[in-house]
Amino acid sequence: MAEALAEGGTKGAATSGGAGPSPGVFEHLGAVAEAVLYEGYLLYPYRRSSAKNRVRWQFGVLFPRDWVEADGPVTPGVSGSADSWYQQTECLLRVWQPDSVRVRVRVRYLQMQRKQVEEAGRPVASLHGDDGTVHLTFDEALPRECEIEAPLDELLRGARTVAVSAPAGEDVEPLPDDAGRVVRSREEIRAETTVTAERLSEGLCRIRVRTTNTAPAPPPRTPRDEALRRALIATHTLIGGDGVEFVSLIDPPADVEALVRACRNEFTFPVLGGEAGDTAPVLLSAPIILPDHPQVAPESPGDLHDAAEIDEILTLRTMLLTDEEKREARATDPRAAAILDRVDTMPQEIFERLHGAVRSLTPAPPTAPPTRVPPAASADPLRPPATPAGPVPTWVTPTASADPARPTATPAASAVPAPPWAAPTPSADPAWPPATAAAPAGPVPTWVTPAPSADPARPPAPPAAPAGPVPTWATPAPSPDPAPPWATPVASAGRPAWWQEGADDGLSPATDTVLVDGVALGGGSRVRLRPRGRGADAQDMFLTGRTAEVAAVFHDVDGSVHLAVTLDDDPAAELNNWYGRFHYFRPDELEPLEPAGSPDEPSAPAPAAAPARHMTDSETPAAEAE
Structure with a gap:
């Protein structure tokens, strides 16, 4: 748009x-x-x-x-x-x-x-x-x-x-x-x-x-x-x-x-x-x-x-x-x-x-289409065609590494005929990529080996589940910072996906709460704004240190949570509340204040923020309502 x-x-x-x-x-x-x-x-x-x-x-x-x-x-x-x-x-x-x-x-x-x-x-x-x-x-x-x-x-x-x-x-x-x-x-x-x-x-x-x-x-x-x-x-x-x-x-x-x-x-x-x-x-x-x-x-x-x-x-x-x-x-x-x-x-x-204008993409440079060379016929119908006269793509199947915990190495020659859908065998010319791959020379971890097919004319079945532990170099390292509870997706096995009927059952922005520093924040809670430097909206950075009141707790379709707030010293706060125009912050960007009913704290002045490269409307995700 x-x-x-x-x-x-x-x-x-x-x-x-x-x-x-x-x-x-x-x-x-x-x-x-x-x-x-x-x-x-x-x-x-x-x-x-x-x-x-x-x-x-x-x-x-x-x-x-x-x-x-x-x-x-x-x-x-x-x-x-x-x-x-x-x-x-x-x-x-x-x-x-x-x-x-x-x-x-x-x-x-x-x-x-x-x-x-x-x-x-x-x-x-x-x-x-x-x-x-x-x-x-x-x-x-x-x-x-x-x-x-x-x-x-x-x-x-x-x-x-x-x-x-x-x-x-x-x-x-x-x-x-x-x-x-x-x-x-x-x-x-x-x-x-x-x-x-x-x-x-x-x-x-x-x-x-x-x-x-x-x-x-x-x-x-x-x-x-x-x-x-x-x-x-x-x-x-x-x-x-x-x-x-x-x-x-x-x-x-x-x-x-x-x-x-x-x-x-x-x-x-x-x-x-x-x-x-x-x-x-x-x-x-x-x-x-x-x-x-x-x-x-x-x-x-x-x-x-x-x-x-x-x-x-x-x-x-x-x-x-x-x-x-x-x-x-x-x-x-x-x-x-x-x-x-x-x-x-x-x-x-x-x-x-007005619809569909995209300015963030640049056209890719033009490239010449690949030259398609017809392969030479093979005398054996179960064998692939001979090596073409032009370049061959490098999609060959590699052989197994001597170390079963490491990925496979360079391709080897095949010892048995392979059906046409298999990878090509080596070429007589060492400068050309091989034409078919052989069975691995050593054991290959089961998580990369496809299950054999009973029908030689059919491709292999999907890979089987690992029989043992996956090599550590392929396993992502656990994050030292566990995701906070408010970042856990709200969908569960018993809750429909966000686009299905009933996905919002049990969610109530006006009464839901989220735990921040041991304090349950929800509608009416008093907070001080502490937007994070990285990933924060530039407009939000101007509000650092200001005090506000939580109006609602909203759950995104991806499971994250945002709290809608109105500033204490905003002369239009009541009006903004009336037609649903709020500032939105993640729970980790809010500092709980004393429970409602305590004397109001004066709003601290917001320090000047450094100019940001990209500036967006801080009042999303709620649609402008009339």
């Missing part, structure tokens, strides 16, 4: 020997940058009444500092899933001619716009026109961007600060037949971006881009929906230059690995743009986690505002909306209406392209 964002190189200007990017280098990342800008803008089913659309703007939100730090300083992370008042990108670039290099920075974000429906001069939540049209009050957003360009040598001498603000405004749209009006209003956004450069060595510099919200803060207890009117939303940065190449921060070259680790990226995740490689002429610093060289999947027919999700699933779900749900979605937002129009009119061949 095609994903809206896929790994791979976008079509950008290639660099060679220090050649700079084309003037439109940012435009080559335009589709990806748009996907980042509107990631989470409006989620399926694209209706105002949808529970998941009541908590808006999840990534890259920069509030006024005094409001967001009313309860304490923000804790920096490597992605923009937490609210902040600033965003900082640090990256390395190789430079060939510093005197002529110009650095370009483009800051992009959304400005919230309140769409208020009014009837007879008073605000209303919805309004139905005489023609059946529905108008809904909803929060929209306008895209904003600001570009900064400066010579590198100037940035090396001192910082450059530029305002990236957006003005306040109001637009009024009268409705037909004087039914009312729609008023769209927005407050002023005050923000600034500072760009600095530092020379690290000959031909290598560090660039820092820091964007801060400088607007006056609303009162400390102002609801988040109101504070958003002064916030930069989905903030992200594009950085490029003439005569430069940016270094991968995910998989850096060995000579700059230590310098890459010293870069401090806070509330953002920088990745290379352009074509695949460990350097690129442009860098995208996004509030969501992406791979280097991201691109929009070529199968995607258009933006669904769920840019990291799977287009086929979202398209199918959108097709299943009822007429009433579609009417509400169209009234919710013009972008939702555009999605419905695109899905409703999608040609069958476009829809079929």
Whole structure:
């Protein structure tokens, strides 16, 4: 199935020997940058009444500092899933001619716009026109961007600060037949971006881009929906230059690995743009986690505002909306209406392209087909044909080794005629493989010897069971670490296979428990998250040390166990519980806390995690539910 964002190189200007990017280098990342800008803008089913659309703007939100730090300083992370008042990108670039290099920075974000429906001069939540049209009050957003360009040598001498603000405004749209009006209003956004450069060595510099919200803060207890009117939303940065190449921060070259680790990226995740490689002429610093060289999947027919999700699933779900749900979605937002129009009119061949796209495989190099040489006829019908004139495959049966505990050695000559299905006998030419194999010269372990067939025209029977112990070199060594009880498959001789009816009998996610450090964990248990470094999802690593509550215990079809949890300090925890959106952890990644009823422990800050090569959604395996 095609994903809206896929790994791979976008079509950008290639660099060679220090050649700079084309003037439109940012435009080559335009589709990806748009996907980042509107990631989470409006989620399926694209209706105002949808529970998941009541908590808006999840990534890259920069509030006024005094409001967001009313309860304490923000804790920096490597992605923009937490609210902040600033965003900082640090990256390395190789430079060939510093005197002529110009650095370009483009800051992009959304400005919230309140769409208020009014009837007879008073605000209303919805309004139905005489023609059946529905108008809904909803929060929209306008895209904003600001570009900064400066010579590198100037940035090396001192910082450059530029305002990236957006003005306040109001637009009024009268409705037909004087039914009312729609008023769209927005407050002023005050923000600034500072760009600095530092020379690290000959031909290598560090660039820092820091964007801060400088607007006056609303009162400390102002609801988040109101504070958003002064916030930069989905903030992200594009950085490029003439005569430069940016270094991968995910998989850096060995000579700059230590310098890459010293870069401090806070509330953002920088990745290379352009074509695949460990350097690129442009860098995208996004509030969501992406791979280097991201691109929009070529199968995607258009933006669904769920840019990291799977287009086929979202398209199918959108097709299943009822007429009433579609009417509400169209009234919710013009972008939702555009999605419905695109899905409703999608040609069958476009829809079929969304299914089965595979990008992880590479074609095998072409090989010449083997030359098939007809064998010479044999005078004896029980003997195989003579040695062919061309190459013979090396599938001959080996003779037994003198040591019965070791595998068999090279083939030997046959002492008796063999039927045609047997292996070939030796050739008169020692340079050719033998044609038939003989009986072993010594005893062969029974676990490799097939049982003889009573009918010489039939192949041997399957191998018999060993008559004695199997040689130790063929026996896997026992693991020093026995599998924990929670890893034992739940299927047993008395339980049907997972795909058969009754396989789930006796399993109850809400009441099942699993033993961890002598404590039975189940629904309502308090735990601290300790995701393992290897094999853990990158998103889960950001939650190290946080406290959570277990919602359910789930058994996989392969017999492993995962516990669904909600974070204690997640403001949307109750909402996530309601529609089944959880974080999932293995039992060995959880640390039991005191039994339920004890005073809540404050959630420990999550340390910054190193960027990971592959990033996935930490909310699987449960399907997104509405």
